[in-house]
Amino acid sequence: MAKHAQDSGHLPGSLLFGLDNAGLRKKGTNLFFAQMIVHGEFAFDVIYECADKTSRIDIEAIDAIASNRRKEFDTRFESSFNLREKGFGDAQVEMARNALSSLIGGIGYFHGSGLVSSSPKPEYGHEDSSEAKLSEPYSLFATTPSRPFFPRGFLWDEGFHQLVLRQWDSDLSLEIIRSWFSTMDSNGWMAREQILGDEARSKVPREFQVQYPDFANPPTILFAVEAMAEQLLARGMTRSVDDALQAGAMEEGMCDEQCLLQSKLDSLAPYTSRLLGFFQKSQAGDKADDSMPPSKAGYRWRGRTENHTLTSGLDDYPRASVPSTGELHVDLYSWVAYMTRLNAELSSKEDTELESHLEMLDKIHWNEQENMYCDVTMGIREDYDELEDEDEGLERVFVCHRGYVSLFPMLLGLVPPGSDKLGHILDMIEDPEELWTEFGIRSLSKRDEFYGQGENYWRGPIWININYLILSSLHRNYMGVEGPYQEQARIIYTRLRENLISNVFAQYQSSRFFWEQYNPEDGNGQRTHPFTGWTTLIVLIMAEKY
Structure with a gap:
């Protein structure tokens, strides 16, 4: 009292x-x-x-x-991001400083039990009879997307948060990454939404509280791990610490900055390998027989409902009209290929799987008629009535919706710079009737039948995290590489970066908020605010740190 x-x-x-x-x-x-x-x-x-x-x-x-x-x-901020050096004025620098400060202010320490299902969630149309139990209490050190509205850890969001935070304090960022990895079980599963304790559950609708051990989430937390690996590669050190010690390159107890960074990276490598294994086993598509490798059948997000694929992170983005176990999702395959490449880099071993993955990604998901990457599902053949065997009446059919999902192979740098597929993707991005707006790249094509329909969450609005990935991939993979699309990539990058900075700054000046998403028609901020999670990527966009 x-x-x-x-x-x-x-x-x-x-x-x-x-x-x-x-x-x-x-x-x-x-x-x-x-x-x-x-x-x-x-x-x-x-x-x-x-x-x-x-x-x-x-x-x-x-x-x-x-x-x-x-x-x-202010001095440390400028040395970290060099915004004044890039020509930004006081008001723009103030916005960026406030974005970083708010992101740091959203870091929290959470402790409690989560509701976890005892078994995987049944597929479409089957009643969920699994029993949800409270886990043993555990702790999580995490960054929240929005302190008042989303005051908990989200796996999909966290990777983007750490891209910003590691530029400010790499040790603090590493502690958060380690905390997330400490929640990983022996299969490589981490709960995509960390709802720990009764107070946290009181803010989440009951139907979203239970976490299922077969539900994956985009492994964006590996972005920071990849950045560490690239930092080491740039310094010319690729051997493990043990190898370096045995070779006499350094004395024990005398580990320099490079050695310390390598040591940190080595400590994270087992988690990245286990995470890849979880995706390959739990998200594999239907196979003709058990001897068939998962990559030959593709991958499917578990947890699909008629209108949502929450596990993909792109909640209401249109997929197949009727959910089925025969679906294969192009963004998921892209994530698996990305993890395969990263694990090869971390192990310093010759990559024997990636080329096969890229071939199957194109074979399964590239639609020659539409010139785009698409999901696929099972459909009935036109000559179904003429077939004697009903099982032969089904075939793979494309599910094509131009937008963020169809961009994922390019977003993750899986499309070669000289491929004509890249040209079609860039044409789609810069077409105002498809994805281009003066405020950023919209999430779904203006021509799509689902544009702006239903919840209209990922069906048109502009999201800063995906726009960051577009800029990052253009900058890292295509602008600096000679090829037929180098100049087009450079022009799109320059214009898109200017549009994003201009609009986020205008909306910040008008409302003093950073927003969850931005309207594709007028650029206005909308949905949750303040949203100082991945919207703070605008700082890296301004700094051109990818």
Whole structure:
């Protein structure tokens, strides 16, 4: 029970209350509530002092101390992102600083039990009879997408958060990545949404609370691991720490910065390998027989419903009109191929699987008639009535919806720079009747029958995380490589980057918020706000750090 604190200090115009810890071993009040009645604009300072008075801060000095801290932050921010060097003005730099500050402010430490199903969720149309139980309590150190609306960890979001955070504090970012990996089970599964404890569950609808051990989520958390590997490669160090020690390249206990980075990377490699194994086993498509490798059959997101594929991260993006176990999803295959490439890089072994994956990705998902990558599903053959065997009446048919899903092979750098497929993808991106807008790349083609329909969540609105991936891939994989589409890639990159920065800045100036998504027709921010999760990627876009 709160009561008026006797030793309230000098707080003019306020009342100070404290929680009485009577009955607890620890004596004294350790939680205070200040009530202030104000009129008009106001400001107040909260000053923490040691009980023994060894470190005092005078009220008169607080402004000077705060000013010095701001200058230190501003100096470090500029050295990390070089925005003034790139020509950005005070207002734009202020926006970027606030984005980073809010992202850091959204870091939280969570502890509790999650609801986890005892078995995989049944496929479409089957009743879920599995029993959900509370897990053993565990902790998670994570960054939240939106403190007031999404105050918990999301696996799909976290990888994008760490791309920004690692540029500011790589050690802090590594601790968050390790915390997520510590939740991984022996099969390589991590719950895609971390709803820990009763308070966290009270903010989530019941139908979304249970986590299923066959539900995957885009492995974006590996982006930061990939960045570490590329950092080492740029420094010319690719051997493991043990190999380096045995070769006498360094003495034990004398590990330099490169060695420390390699050591961190080595500690993460087993998790990335286990995660790939989980995808290959749990998300494999239907096979003709058990001897057939998963890559030959493709991959399918588990957890599909008629209108949603929440596990893909692109919730209501249109897929096959009727869910079936015969579906294969092009974005999922792209993620598997990406993980295969990364695991080969981390192990410093010759890549024997990636080429096969890329061949099957094209064979299964590239539609020559539409000149695009598509999902596929099972359909009835036109000559079905003439067949004697009903099982022969089904065939693979394409499910084509131009938009984010069809871009994934390019987003993850799986399309060769000289491939004519890249040319078709770039044409789709820069076509105003398809994906191009003056505010960013829309999530679904303007010509698609589902554009702007239903929930209209991933059916048109502009998302900064996917736009970042488009810019990143153009910058890393296509602009600097000679080929027939190099100049087109450069032009799209330049125009898209300018459009995104201009619109996010305009919306920030207007509302002082960063938004979950942006309207493709007028650029206005919409849905959740403040959304300082992956929308803060605008800082990296401004800094051109990919």
